[in-house]
Amino acid sequence: MNEQNTPIEKIVIIGSGPAGWTAAIYAARANLSPVVYEGIPKQNPSLVLPGGQLMLTTEVDNFPGYPEGVEGPQLMNDIKKQALRFETRIKSLDVDTCDFTQRPFTLNVSDGSVVKAHCVIIATGATANWIGLDNEMRLARSGGGVSACAVCDGALPVFRDQPLAIVGGGDSAMEEASYLTKFASKVYVIHRRDEFRASKIMAQRVLDNPKCVPVWNSVVTDVLGEDKISGLQLKDTKTGEESTLDVKGLFVAIGHTPATKFLDPEQILLDDKGYIQMPVPHQSMTSIEGVFVAGDCADSLYRQAITAAGMGCKSAIDAERWLADQGIH
Numbered sequence: 001m002n003e004q005n006t007p008i009e010k011i012v013i014i015g016s017g018p019a020g021w022t023a024a025i026y027a028a029r030a031n032l033s034p035v036v037y038e039g040i041p042k043q044n045p046s047l048v049l050p051g052g053q054l055m056l057t058t059e060v061d062n063f064p065g066y067p068e069g070v071e072g073p074q075l076m077n078d079i080k081k082q083a084l085r086f087e088t089r090i091k092s093l094d095v096d097t098c099d100f101t102q103r104p105f106t107l108n109v110s111d112g113s114v115v116k117a118h119c120v121i122i123a124t125g126a127t128a129n130w131i132g133l134d135n136e137m138r139l140a141r142s143g144g145g146v147s148a149c150a151v152c153d154g155a156l157p158v159f160r161d162q163p164l165a166i167v168g169g170g171d172s173a174m175e176e177a178s179y180l181t182k183f184a185s186k187v188y189v190i191h192r193r194d195e196f197r198a199s200k201i202m203a204q205r206v207l208d209n210p211k212c213v214p215v216w217n218s219v220v221t222d223v224l225g226e227d228k229i230s231g232l233q234l235k236d237t238k239t240g241e242e243s244t245l246d247v248k249g250l251f252v253a254i255g256h257t258p259a260t261k262f263l264d265p266e267q268i269l270l271d272d273k274g275y276i277q278m279p280v281p282h283q284s285m286t287s288i289e290g291v292f293v294a295g296d297c298a299d300s301l302y303r304q305a306i307t308a309a310g311m312g313c314k315s316a317i318d319a320e321r322w323l324a325d326q327g328i329h
């Protein structure tokens, strides 16, 4: 089929985390027949996967509707099933590039195909940055006490009254360290330098907290333990000396990377970290009319499944109203 004959989709959703699937449920129920590009299954588990970040976690205790909690992959399967019930179409492919300069928009897909769309919802998420150690990823995936989200996992019974460690030195790490002191017996804050790079006030809050113990000039070189974390192997960045630290949980807080590299920053407004900007407060429209955004790729603040799902809902409602204004139903 040549490009001229390519059918025009009413709405394409890029991404299959809580934001993308929720947008699909709303768009499908509004008879917009959405297509979801869910991403290609990846070998490297630290990269984004179809189903998103929750495919990397075990217990999710804070998503409403699951009084006993739910495993991350189960939750994502349930949301996906709900979207499929309303006839969402799925492509297990990545969108590689987008041309938003002409309408309908053109999306180039990883199998070489081209898709045209009147309206696009971007819901590609943000990946937590990990240290990059094999045992870290193994224990993160198996629920062995390694996490990249203190707000999500810090309250789990397994971490109560236990010594925990957090890696990082920025504002997020400080916030997460303070949060963990609600549950932990002690929180070691491991940082590669001898001073946190967080704002003074946030750093001071941690330094003043009797439960927080800074571990300066140190990097984690291994995560110890078979089924559950039992400790960390550390290396002094100045002397090269190795040591071990007994902890029952590791929280990695070294930032997130929004999955927006496939977008052209000359076409769509991103902030200096790559998060997609929403110029109109409380709305999901991006700097391009007809392109909407949902979830962690536009949200460096909350980064929760429920907030991503809420944004997915808003984006589909905004998209439907915008399409109706264009006479597309």
Ligand SMILES: Cc1cc2nc3c(=O)[nH]c(=O)nc-3n(C[C@H](O)[C@H](O)[C@H](O)COP(=O)(O)OP(=O)(O)OC[C@H]3O[C@@H](n4cnc5c(N)ncnc54)[C@H](O)[C@@H]3O)c2cc1C
Binding pocket: 014, 015, 016, 017, 018, 019, 020, 037, 038, 039, 040, 048, 049, 050, 051, 052, 053, 054, 056, 057, 059, 060, 061, 062, 063, 093, 094, 095, 096, 123, 124, 125, 126, 127, 128, 140, 147, 148, 149, 152, 153, 259, 262, 294, 295, 296, 297, 303, 304, 305, 306, 308
């Ligand atoms: C270890 C861990 C534990 C967590 N635990 C909890 C918890 O208990 N409770 C909670 O509320 N939150 C938790 N979170 C946070 C939660 O996972 C995220 O806030 C949520 O998944 C964000 O949803 P999203 O839809 O915006 O993005 P994501 O879930 O990241 O999904 C993004 C999707 O986009 C796809 N994608 C990316 N690029 C492309 C492309 N170019 N083309 C096609 N598809 C693409 C990916 O394959 C993926 O499916 C946790 C996060 C981590 C890392």
